[in-house]
Amino acid sequence: MKSFTWLYASLLLAVRNLRQRRGRTALTLLGIVLGVAVVLAIQVTNASTLASLRRVFDRTTGQANLVVLPAADEDVLSQSEIIAELEAIHGIEVVAPSLLMHTLLAEDVADWEISFNLQGISSGNLFQVYGILPESDTQVRVYVLAQGRMPQTGKYELLITQKTAQDKGLRLDQRLALLSPQGVVKLKIVGILADQGIALANGGAVAFAPLDVVQEIFGQQNQIDEIALRLNSTIGEDPKALEAFKEALSKQFKPRAEVIYPAGRGQLVSQMLSTYQLGLTFFSIIAIFVGAFLIYNAFSMNVVERTREIGMLRAIGMQRNGVLAIILGEAFVLSLVGSTMGLGAGILLARGLMRLMGGLLSAEDGLISIPWQGVWQGLGVGIGVTLLSALIPALQATRISPLEALGARNRLVERPRATLWMSGLCLLFIGWAIAYELEWRDEVLFSVGNVAVVSMFLGATFTVALVTQWLGRLAQPLIRRLYGTEGQLGSANVQRTIGRTTLTVASLMVALTMVIGISSVADSFEADISRWINSALGGDLYVRAPVPMRQSFGRHLLSVPGVEAVTPTRILTVNTAPGSLPTEEGSSLTLILNALEPQSFRQIADLEFLPNQGEESQLWREFESGETIFISSQLADRYNLHQGDRLTLLTRRGQQAFTIGAAVLDFGGEGLVFYMSYAQMAHWFSEERVDRFTLKVASGYDVQQVAEEIEKRYKKRHNLSLQTTEAFKTQILDLMRQSFRLFDVLSLIGTIIGALGVINTLTMNIIERQREIGGLRSLGMTRRQVMVMVMAEAMSMGVMGGIYGVLIGYWMANLLIRGVNLMVGYNLKYQFTTTPYLVGVLIALLVAQIAAIPPARRAARVNIVEAIQHE
Numbered sequence: 001m002k003s004f005t006w007l008y009a010s011l012l013l014a015v016r017n018l019r020q021r022r023g024r025t026a027l028t029l030l031g032i033v034l035g036v037a038v039v040l041a042i043q044v045t046n047a048s049t050l051a052s053l054r055r056v057f058d059r060t061t062g063q064a065n066l067v068v069l070p071a072a073d074e075d076v077l078s079q080s081e082i083i084a085e086l087e088a089i090h091g092i093e094v095v096a097p098s099l100l101m102h103t104l105l106a107e108d109v110a111d112w113e114i115s116f117n118l119q120g121i122s123s124g125n126l127f128q129v130y131g132i133l134p135e136s137d138t139q140v141r142v143y144v145l146a147q148g149r150m151p152q153t154g155k156y157e158l159l160i161t162q163k164t165a166q167d168k169g170l171r172l173d174q175r176l177a178l179l180s181p182q183g184v185v186k187l188k189i190v191g192i193l194a195d196q197g198i199a200l201a202n203g204g205a206v207a208f209a210p211l212d213v214v215q216e217i218f219g220q221q222n223q224i225d226e227i228a229l230r231l232n233s234t235i236g237e238d239p240k241a242l243e244a245f246k247e248a249l250s251k252q253f254k255p256r257a258e259v260i261y262p263a264g265r266g267q268l269v270s271q272m273l274s275t276y277q278l279g280l281t282f283f284s285i286i287a288i289f290v291g292a293f294l295i296y297n298a299f300s301m302n303v304v305e306r307t308r309e310i311g312m313l314r315a316i317g318m319q320r321n322g323v324l325a326i327i328l329g330e331a332f333v334l335s336l337v338g339s340t341m342g343l344g345a346g347i348l349l350a351r352g353l354m355r356l357m358g359g360l361l362s363a364e365d366g367l368i369s370i371p372w373q374g375v376w377q378g379l380g381v382g383i384g385v386t387l388l389s390a391l392i393p394a395l396q397a398t399r400i401s402p403l404e405a406l407g408a409r410n411r412l413v414e415r416p417r418a419t420l421w422m423s424g425l426c427l428l429f430i431g432w433a434i435a436y437e438l439e440w441r442d443e444v445l446f447s448v449g450n451v452a453v454v455s456m457f458l459g460a461t462f463t464v465a466l467v468t469q470w471l472g473r474l475a476q477p478l479i480r481r482l483y484g485t486e487g488q489l490g491s492a493n494v495q496r497t498i499g500r501t502t503l504t505v506a507s508l509m510v511a512l513t514m515v516i517g518i519s520s521v522a523d524s525f526e527a528d529i530s531r532w533i534n535s536a537l538g539g540d541l542y543v544r545a546p547v548p549m550r551q552s553f554g555r556h557l558l559s560v561p562g563v564e565a566v567t568p569t570r571i572l573t574v575n576t577a578p579g580s581l582p583t584e585e586g587s588s589l590t591l592i593l594n595a596l597e598p599q600s601f602r603q604i605a606d607l608e609f610l611p612n613q614g615e616e617s618q619l620w621r622e623f624e625s626g627e628t629i630f631i632s633s634q635l636a637d638r639y640n641l642h643q644g645d646r647l648t649l650l651t652r653r654g655q656q657a658f659t660i661g662a663a664v665l666d667f668g669g670e671g672l673v674f675y676m677s678y679a680q681m682a683h684w685f686s687e688e689r690v691d692r693f694t695l696k697v698a699s700g701y702d703v704q705q706v707a708e709e710i711e712k713r714y715k716k717r718h719n720l721s722l723q724t725t726e727a728f729k730t731q732i733l734d735l736m737r738q739s740f741r742l743f744d745v746l747s748l749i750g751t752i753i754g755a756l757g758v759i760n761t762l763t764m765n766i767i768e769r770q771r772e773i774g775g776l777r778s779l780g781m782t783r784r785q786v787m788v789m790v791m792a793e794a795m796s797m798g799v800m801g802g803i804y805g806v807l808i809g810y811w812m813a814n815l816l817i818r819g820v821n822l823m824v825g826y827n828l829k830y831q832f833t834t835t836p837y838l839v840g841v842l843i844a845l846l847v848a849q850i851a852a853i854p855p856a857r858r859a860a861r862v863n864i865v866e867a868i869q870h871e
Contacts (some may be wrong), residue, residue, distance in 0.1 A: 028295055029338045032382050032487050035295075036342025040198070040378035044350035064096070064140045064228035065236040066246055069258045082257065086227065091245060094139045094230035099131035099211060101218045104546045104719070105168070106177035106184045126546065128206040129158075129178065130198075131214025131224075140228040142197025143208075148190050153210045159191040163204030176207065180217045181547050184826040187213070204797070228262075254578065258588065294715075295389040299331065303393045310397055318399040331390035346378060357660050362532030395753050424462025431456035435815055449819045456815065457510070460808040464506045467804060469495065471505070475799040483792035486785050490792030493769075495799075501797060504758055508801025508848065509808055511751045512840040517745065517807030517816050519836035524817055526733065528829040531608055531665060533729045534599060538605025539567075539694040540703045540721045543710065549718065551678075554600075554773055557693055562701030562711055566599035568690040570681060573773035577648040577655045581639045588650065591635070592673045594666075595681040604696045607675070608665035610636075613643055619662045623677060628661025630675040636663040637821070647674070651684040694725070709802045751843055755851040758794055762855035766790070783860040790856035791849060798848025802841040811839060 068086070086095045105127050134150040137143075143150070143159075151157035160170060170176065175186040187209055193199035199206070215221050235241045248683060250259045303310070310323055347370065434452040467852070472495050479487040494501050543557060554566045575588040598620060609616055610633055622628045641647065646657040658676075666673045682688045697703050709721045714720055766773070781789075817830050848871060 010705065025334065028299065028334050028386075029341065030752075032295060032335060032338025032386055033342040033345050034752070035385060036339050036378045036382040037345035040343055040346030040375065040383050041349035043373070043377060044347065048350065049701065057231050064262050065231045065242060066229040066249065067260055067262050068227040068249075068253065069260060070225060082224075082253075085253075086229065086540065089249070091231050091235050092229055093232050094136050094228075096136040096140045096228040096230075097211060097224040098133075098137065098226055098228070099214050099218075099220060100226075101129045101131070101214060101220070102126045102546075103218075104179045106179055108170070110507070126205075127178070128202045129214055129218075130206065130208045131211040133211050134210055136230040137228075137410065139209075144194040144196040144199070146194040147192040149209070151190050151210050154212060155186075155210065156187045156213055156375060158187045158207045158209035159189045159193055160189055160207050161193045161199040162195050164201075164207070165189075165192050178207075178217075179546055180697045181219050182217065185217045185584065210778055228846040258575075261355055275615050296392065299327070299390045299393040303327070303397045322360075323398045327390060327394035328387060331386050331394070335383040335386035338386065339379050342376055342382055343375065350762050355545065365462060421463050421466035424459045424464075424466070425751055427455045427459030427462065429459075431459060431815075435818060445822055447820070453812070453815060453819070456808075456812065458514070460509060460513070461802075464804060465502045465511060467504050468505055468800060471800040471803055472501070472796065474803070475796050478799060479792050479796050482795065483788055486788040487792035487795075489642050490789045490794075491796045493789075493793050494796045497785075501800075504797050505801045505804060507756070507758070508798065508844050509805040511847070512805025512844055513812050514800065514811045515751070515843060516806065516836045517812040517838045519839065520809075520813035520830070520833075521816050521820065522737070523833045523836065524828055524831040526737070528665065528828060529733065533732055538696075539565075539725050541695040541707055541710075542728055543695060544691065544721045544723075545718050548691055549693070551688055551690055553714075553718065554690070554693055557695060557710065560706065560713065562698050562706040563695050563707070564698035565600060565603040565696040567597055567604050567693065567694050568595075568678065568691060569692045570595040570678070571691050572681070572685065572687065574685070575650045581647040589672070591649075592686075593681070594675050595675060595678050595687075596675055597678045604694055610663045610665070613662045622661050623675075626677060626680050627659060629658045629680070630662050630664050632666035633663045633675040634666070635672055636660075648685075652686050653684055656684060657709045745781055751847060755847045758797060758848050758851035759855060762790060762794060762852055763858070766855055766859045770862055773859055774864050777862065777864045786860045786862070787856040790859050791852050794848040794852030794856075798845045801848070802844035803843060805840055806837050 068082070080593055083095055083097060086092055103126070108127070132154065133479070138150065144827060145159075146162055148159075151159060157311060158176060160176060164170065170189060172187050172189055172192065176189055177184050177186050187207075193208075195204065211224070215223060230236070231242070231245065231786075237243050246259055251258065313323065314320075336647075414482070423453070431452045434448055440448050474493065476488070476491045479491045481487075483490065518830065548570070551568055554568055557563055558566045570593075572593040574591050574593045578588045581589050602620065607630065609619065613619065619628075619630075623630060629647065631647065635641065641660055641663075643660055645660045647660055648655055648657045655768075658680075664675070678688070697706050703724060711720065711724060715722075777783075777786065814830050817828050
């Protein structure tokens with residue numbers, strides 16, 4: 001009972017102190033809220049993105065237990081053979097093949113467009129058409145008819161969604177005109193689907209027609225791209241039996257087809273987001289560090305401010321444990337309130353991040369998924385980090401001597417001990433060794449990378465104490481020149497409170513390091529991407545159509561006046577042979593095939609070869625002859641592939657090993673890209689169509705005029721879309737910059753931390769120096785001069801934080817880029833640009849000056865008589 005009463009009294013004192021010092025309380029709460037909000041927002045964003053992807057794929061698989069996919073680019077299986085084999089297998093109740101085609105509604109052809117997402121996939125206003133077997137498909141997917149009936153096999157009929165019907169003003173029995181390779185075809189609308197189940201696919205821009213009809217109008221006879229399987233309840237409802245059945249089915253159809261769970265389709269896409277999600281998770285860890293730093297800073301200043309109060313409590317009999325309980329009690333109360341507020345703020349922040357992610361990913365589902373793990377992790381961060389951050393100041397408070405505290409006047413902060421900066425040097429060394437000297441397994445790279453970054457952040461923070469005095473002397477001439485005599489007084493004040501100055505300079509250093517690190521990574525990516533698009537994406541005009549074009553159309557384009565050269569490009573997805581690359585469970589890997597016509601391509605553009613691979617002319621000769629393929633540098637780094645190695649792919653003619661002729665720079669398709677000649681593609685994949693023609697305009701001709709002539713001749717007949725290569729390059733760079741805007745949020749948080757650190761320090765200095773300021777005012781110093789002195793003090797700290805932040809920021813930028821290379825498989829080179837450093841220094845100086853305005857105005861308002869009487 002006695003211990004409970006003591007604890008209750010300590011909490012009451014803690015709450016009273018928090019209410020009395022509302023500014024300090026708000027500052028600490030802000031640090032907790034920021035930390036919890038960022039951690040939860042990252043968890044919610046990752047979970048919501050994956051949940052959204054699963055919902056998208058669940059709509060296309062419905063009640064299916066398993067999905068059979070082709071093992072290569074397009075279906076390599078005979079529809080009749082594969083279906084007959086599956087129907088003969090005991091345990092399979094429903095076999096539902098389907099074919100998905102992308103097209104346009106005829107009325108949208110005139111203004112069709114292409115948009116880009118994080119993977120570089122084009123979508124725009126494309127319309128999806130599923131070819132299905134109505135009798136079987138309704139048993140594996142959810143079809144809810146609002147009107148009409150299902151289409152009948154062999155008839156030109158289809159289902160549309162309520163959304164399409166409303167947007168286009170369509171009714172039952174009308175004809176829907178679709179664009180096909182043979183021209184415009186019309187299908188009768190026999191049913192309208194309610195906005196449920198499969199009707200939600202592609203945002204409702206989808207229709208369903210008999211499989212044989214879709215195969216006929218799109219020239220895909222006897223081809224399917226997936227088969228949904230519903231199994232009997234004995235197998236389908238028993239996870240172990242289902243797994244065993246899946247493995248047996250996989251062996252039976254290997255290597256012709258791949259058998260996966262329905263959610264696996266979403267998982268394949270989510271793997272493409274892994275880089276982005278790793279970045280989010282990594283920066284959430286840095287946000288925890290930043291939040292902890294702000295909380296520690298606030299509690300440290302809190303203890304200094306209450307030195308006399310703590311001394312008085314100790315003088316009237318309070319034990320050290322009581323002082324510790326009061327400080328930690330305040331931290332506990334703040335952690336509960338701040339964590340609760342942080343959860344709300346995290347959900348709001350997650351909504352903002354999801355909007356950005358939605359824009360990058362063309363997400364069709366904006367629902368927020370809040371994982372309980374994320375909630376508990378956020379609460380754990382808020383409470384745990386707050387208590388740990390407050391522990392050191394609390395222990396410092398217990399060591400305050402009652403006599404010393406009661407007799408203290410203008411007590412200065414204790415100078416940092418040598419053990420602090422020595423510990424900082426050790427942490428810097430540990431971080432450097434982890435990142436640069438030690439080898440780690442792939443599965444622990446992310447964890448040890450986080451340890452290295454946090455270690456270096458802590459080390460840099462602790463070593464501020466070592467360099468502050470030297471940096472202060474370096475800044476003094478500049479401060480005197482800018483602020484005169486008042487500046488000299490201000491810079492001297494910085495040296496008098498060296499411990500507190502250390503905390504403030506560390507706050508600014510953290511802010512600058514984050515700004516410089518993130519900006520440098522973005523600039524390095526932009527430099528490499530710019531090199532790629534300037535070499536591989538050459539030419540002056542891009543010509544596309546909603547459906548693949550014939551190669552012969554290139555001759556028509558070449559006949560247009562002003563067109564000097566034309567080259568085709570075809571992009572396919574291709575699978576590697578299972579087990580040929582070190583992927584999880586030895587499964588196959590989906591790659592992006594870019595088919596080029598070497599002679600015409602080199603008249604317009606070029607590829608950026610990595611160094612030391614031989615003469616480029618020889619590399620191109622081997623490529624053109626069909627002896628080799630080119631792979632991206634990311635693919636080479638990620639899977640340890642070298643020039644001369646063999647890459648085994650699943651083709652329409654079976655497995656085939658291709659010799660790697662060279663590695664080239666390419667950022668498309670998450671780096672999982674390789675190049676093959678058109679002749680090779682035609683032989684191995686039976687494909688000769690064109691996704692894009694790239695045109696070079698002859699000297700003396702205007703690009704826009706050439707484009708208008710092509711539109712005049714061919715746009716209506718072929719439904720062309722023309723775009724200048726400069727506009728296309730701008731889109732890619734804008735997409736890259738957009739992807740880094742999300743990380744700018746963390747830079748903003750770091751800047752806020754720096755500003756609050758300056759306000760914290762200067763306010764405490766003014767509180768402690770009221771007698772001194774009063775004395776200066778009594779000797780004739782004006783209010784303006786007092787303000788200038790405080791502003792000079794802030795500028796001195798800004799200069800010190802700027803210099804040290806630039807040095808540590810450079811080191812951290814290199815570390816971040818090394819981490820990207822190791823974890824993601826890039827071969828990114830650090831691109832030094834002055835902009836991040838200039839911006840960082842400018843932020844340090846501006847933040848220091850703007851944050852100094854409230855404390856400076858407070859100092860100027862000090863009453864002379866009250867200040868002289870102040871104890």
